[in-house]
Amino acid sequence: MEFIVEDGKQIHEDCSRLVLPALSIGNVGQLAVDLLITTLRAERIGFLDDPFVLPCIGNDAYWPTHQGELALPLEAYDSSPNGLSLIQQRSPVVKGMMIEFAKNMADFAVASGKKHVIILSSLDFGRWQKIDMSSGLQTYYLSSSNPDGTDSLCERLGWKKLPEYQPDQRCWKYLRSVAEGDSAAVDSMPAEDDFTEEDYYPSLPFSALFSFFKAKGLDVTCLLCYCSEGDNISDATHLAEATCKLLEIGSDSQGECADWVIPLSWKTLYGPPPDISMF
Amino acid sequence: MEDVLTEIPPPSRFFQEDLNNFIPHAPPLPSPFLILSKPKPSDPIRASLLIIALSSPSLYIFHHIGSKKLIGSLIVPEIPLSGISCEPSLGDKSCNIYTLNDPDSSILLVSLQSTVAPERCHTIAKMLVGERIIPERVLILSSVQSQNFRGRLSADEPFALKLETSKERKGSVSSLGDSSLLKDLEYFPSGSMIDGLAAALLSRCEMRNIKGTLCVSWPEFDSSVVSLLKSILHKNVLPSLNFSSSGGNKDELRSFGFKGHSLDSDLYA
Numbered sequence: 001m002e003f004i005v006e007d008g009k010q011i012h013e014d015c016s017r018l019v020l021p022a023l024s025i026g027n028v029g030q031l032a033v034d035l036l037i038t039t040l041r042a043e044r045i046g047f048l049d050d051p052f053v054l055p056c057i058g059n060d061a062y063w064p065t066h067q068g069e070l071a072l073p074l075e076a077y078d079s080s081p082n083g084l085s086l087i088q089q090r091s092p093v094v095k096g097m098m099i100e101f102a103k104n105m106a107d108f109a110v111a112s113g114k115k116h117v118i119i120l121s122s123l124d125f126g127r128w129q130k131i132d133m134s135s136g137l138q139t140y141y142l143s144s145s146n147p148d149g150t151d152s153l154c155e156r157l158g159w160k161k162l163p164e165y166q167p168d169q170r171c172w173k174y175l176r177s178v179a180e181g182d183s184a185a186v187d188s189m190p191a192e193d194d195f196t197e198e199d200y201y202p203s204l205p206f207s208a209l210f211s212f213f214k215a216k217g218l219d220v221t222c223l224l225c226y227c228s229e230g231d232n233i234s235d236a237t238h239l240a241e242a243t244c245k246l247l248e249i250g251s252d253s254q255g256e257c258a259d260w261v262i263p264l265s266w267k268t269l270y271g272p273p274p275d276i277s278m279f
Numbered sequence: 280m281e282d283v284l285t286e287i288p289p290p291s292r293f294f295q296e297d298l299n300n301f302i303p304h305a306p307p308l309p310s311p312f313l314i315l316s317k318p319k320p321s322d323p324i325r326a327s328l329l330i331i332a333l334s335s336p337s338l339y340i341f342h343h344i345g346s347k348k349l350i351g352s353l354i355v356p357e358i359p360l361s362g363i364s365c366e367p368s369l370g371d372k373s374c375n376i377y378t379l380n381d382p383d384s385s386i387l388l389v390s391l392q393s394t395v396a397p398e399r400c401h402t403i404a405k406m407l408v409g410e411r412i413i414p415e416r417v418l419i420l421s422s423v424q425s426q427n428f429r430g431r432l433s434a435d436e437p438f439a440l441k442l443e444t445s446k447e448r449k450g451s452v453s454s455l456g457d458s459s460l461l462k463d464l465e466y467f468p469s470g471s472m473i474d475g476l477a478a479a480l481l482s483r484c485e486m487r488n489i490k491g492t493l494c495v496s497w498p499e500f501d502s503s504v505v506s507l508l509k510s511i512l513h514k515n516v517l518p519s520l521n522f523s524s525s526g527g528n529k530d531e532l533r534s535f536g537f538k539g540h541s542l543d544s545d546l547y548a
Contacts, residue, residue, distance in 0.1 A: 096304025268429035
């Protein structure tokens, strides 16, 4: 993975916190990063060139004032006032290369001096074992702070550690071994045919990213929410708000962004408007 | 009516295998390579303009340009060469490289007549731009992908839109008089997307700070688009090139899958 600084831009050394999406159901992590970039007016500073991310391109993802500005598959943004970097990923990873991609991303984070990484991801509502909607949409988390995945700040914020995180479960152990450079572990990848329910969570992209960032000695927090595929804007808003609370970013003392700025590209997020000529 | 349970998910949604860390990856493929007929094969080729034709209309137009010289090919190992003809033919799944005879500049043309798998696009884009071939400017000709386009598409309303690298766009506002290559075209709209080799090529141009333009046209197989592209190319890119001889025979267009009212009207004579 090569980091290319955009012409005329510079890296901000004080941006030691990194937010990035993990590919997940409903594209919720990616939508949340879109919201954070536009609302925080983050500045694009460069691109990440990775052979394991499929190509895609478009125009004017965020603001109407920059007409004709390309949007590439993997972009890096800085919000210097908030000491925050963000990476947006717009296309899938080549089939079977997610672990290599996670390794590349972790290497980039270390090389660019990041200290705390926040991974945004959704989870499939259909897999939720113990549904609890009593307090609205619940935020789950997974942290590198403690071996069991807990973190005192996240607990104070009222979030729940992902109960399905079992560090000794075979798939979590496999990810940890590969991330720590155990070459023998590479050949012992769990076979898809043998998968059970408990293999679901470590099979998700956020788990690979979490394992590799953690193995590099970075502080890592995964912010997770359950959703179904459909209109996932509210889910994305929820994760973006959680991010602001965790990082104490926002317009008020509770770390909440009062008004989210909707990206220009979201106007046709779920398809073009209906053809009114048929009426 | 499509079955909502089994239909292919829209482009913004994932297949299950996209979200699985433990899916085995495909066996590695041999690298693609360039074959070039030049005195010093190891030296890169420099060009003032590199045109990469990916869409059927653009391939058709350039196939019929007489003033070009074949100088090489890009060999993609997984694309079978069986059945290709000795002379370049539109029916071949080949990727030939030509020089265009232009008195004022050195122009290279790449005609890619086969589909490239998405996971190979990054490698092939590297082969074509910035390593063995060093262009000052790149023009990619491709088609709008209906599954990725969030605007209205009509089969009988041809159009062309553009995407440009920042260096190409900056040229259009500079005081040096170096304007955008396709200045009359509107920008591809926000919210729509292009994937595949066209995207990989333009992304590479952006990241390597090369002037680059991607022109996408619609419909994909329509004779009207052939006329539209000829007009765009003659006006903006290759004004000294004679496009009048570049095909247009109705039977030939029809044989390559092109449709259009002007082609079909004879059927009702």
